[in-house]
Amino acid sequence: MSKTPNSDFSIGTRITQIGRDPAKQAGFVNAAIYRGSTVIFPTVSDIEHNRAEFNYGTMGTPTIANLENAWSELAGAAGTVLSPSGLGAIALALLTTLKAGDHLLMPDSVYKPTRLFCAGMLRKIGVETTYYDPLIGADIKTLFRPNTSTLFLESPGSQSFEIQDIPTMTALAKKQGIATIIDNTWATPVFFRAHEHGCDLSVEAGTKYLGGHSDLLMGMISANEAWWPKLRETYDLMAMLPGAEDCFLALRGLRTMYLRLKEAEKRGLEMARWLKSRPEVLKVLHPAFPDCPGHEFWKRDFTGSSGLFSIILQPEYTKAGVDNMLDNMSIFAMGYSWGGFESLVIPFNCAEYRTVTQWQPGGRALRLQIGLEDMDELKADLEQGFQRLTQGV
Numbered sequence: 001m002s003k004t005p006n007s008d009f010s011i012g013t014r015i016t017q018i019g020r021d022p023a024k025q026a027g028f029v030n031a032a033i034y035r036g037s038t039v040i041f042p043t044v045s046d047i048e049h050n051r052a053e054f055n056y057g058t059m060g061t062p063t064i065a066n067l068e069n070a071w072s073e074l075a076g077a078a079g080t081v082l083s084p085s086g087l088g089a090i091a092l093a094l095l096t097t098l099k100a101g102d103h104l105l106m107p108d109s110v111y112k113p114t115r116l117f118c119a120g121m122l123r124k125i126g127v128e129t130t131y132y133d134p135l136i137g138a139d140i141k142t143l144f145r146p147n148t149s150t151l152f153l154e155s156p157g158s159q160s161f162e163i164q165d166i167p168t169m170t171a172l173a174k175k176q177g178i179a180t181i182i183d184n185t186w187a188t189p190v191f192f193r194a195h196e197h198g199c200d201l202s203v204e205a206g207t208k209y210l211g212g213h214s215d216l217l218m219g220m221i222s223a224n225e226a227w228w229p230k231l232r233e234t235y236d237l238m239a240m241l242p243g244a245e246d247c248f249l250a251l252r253g254l255r256t257m258y259l260r261l262k263e264a265e266k267r268g269l270e271m272a273r274w275l276k277s278r279p280e281v282l283k284v285l286h287p288a289f290p291d292c293p294g295h296e297f298w299k300r301d302f303t304g305s306s307g308l309f310s311i312i313l314q315p316e317y318t319k320a321g322v323d324n325m326l327d328n329m330s331i332f333a334m335g336y337s338w339g340g341f342e343s344l345v346i347p348f349n350c351a352e353y354r355t356v357t358q359w360q361p362g363g364r365a366l367r368l369q370i371g372l373e374d375m376d377e378l379k380a381d382l383e384q385g386f387q388r389l390t391q392g393v
């Protein structure tokens with residue numbers, strides 16, 4: 001990027017400038033989409049000395065570089081590589097820091113497909129995983145072994161929203177030479193500065209708030225100075241890259257990501273407050289609320305909250321009641337991904353897969369993503385749902 005965005009500007013301004021350069025784009029605001037495998041070298045000497053900005057499609061394109069550079073700037077990272085999905089990004093980050101014979105520490109609240117990668121792939125290549133209580137804090141050091149090479153973090157936890165004491169844990173890991181990887185998908189660099197809080201690698205499912213429209217899959221891994229060469233090397237060895245069209249869509253999503261996140265925060269908080277006042281709701285698991293485990297760390301370390309949170313229903317409601325509620329919603333749809341414009345709800349039960357912590361929230365659990373629909377209509381949809389829930393007891 002020839003035009004360095006002025007880092008004195010706030011994130012809201014910089015996000016409109018990073019990863020594009022009209023002077024190199026025939027004056028157009030946005031960059032062209034480069035598709036390509038072969039790169040042409042004018043002379044033998046150029047081939048022999050590998051004189052090319054890009055020498056082959058697997059090494060990247062200007063379109064990929066624009067997204068990588070923009071994300072590094074946003075995350076405050078030394079460098080970023082992309083992946084065709086968030087899960088692919090997690091796999092690449094783990095394969096960067098781990099080798100056969102190593103020991104890995106994973107929070108029990110981690111995104112479930114990450115668990116499946118540990119059990120199905122890392123075990124096969126001789127990496128042992130130990131799960132830990134996400135609220136363990138400084139006691140994480142009691143789980144360090146001589147061969148522990150990686151401490152994985154995810155904050156808040158998937159579905160259950162425990163906030164981790166990241167600076168304490170990354171500082172302890174650093175002292176032992178243990179690499180730290182965080183899944184920062186919920187907060188994004190807008191609400192949590194992972195590298196400034198000591199994380200070596202930070203993974204983001206761009207599928208969520210970067211894409212923002214439920215129409216693409218994308219992963220990013222950013223690294224600090226110490227880990228950047230290793231991350232880039234691992235990426236180059238694997239050559240698993242997203243397509244040009246998806247990078248273009250991600251860059252387009254980036255321009256409104258700050259605005260959408262601020263709106264998601266406002267709507268999420270309003271809906272969480274409304275739900276907290278409802279008699280059908282036992283607990284609201286939203287990082288900005290004091291009932292959320294680890295709320296004090298959110299308050300200390302984060303600069304905001306996004307639009308995804310969970311609620312626990314009163315204990316008397318049955319599965320039939322919840323099914324009756326969710327099968328007949330008018331606006332809220334059921335689906336796994338989130339960060340798009342549409343409101344979503346899913347039932348979940350962490351007890352089905354946890355191995356070292358108890359999940360006994362006191363009632364049935366729902367995860368909600370608040371989209372951009374009219375707030376009064378969303379509340380009315382939930383209110384009618386609660387009536388069906390009550391009838392189904």
Ligand SMILES: *Cc1c(COP(=O)(O)O)cnc(C)c1O
Pocket residue numbers: 084085086087088111158183185186205206207208217218219337
């Ligand atoms: C969605 C998600 C992922 C995976 O992203 P995909 O692009 O769907 O593979 C990883 N981590 C978290 C926390 C997520 O929510």
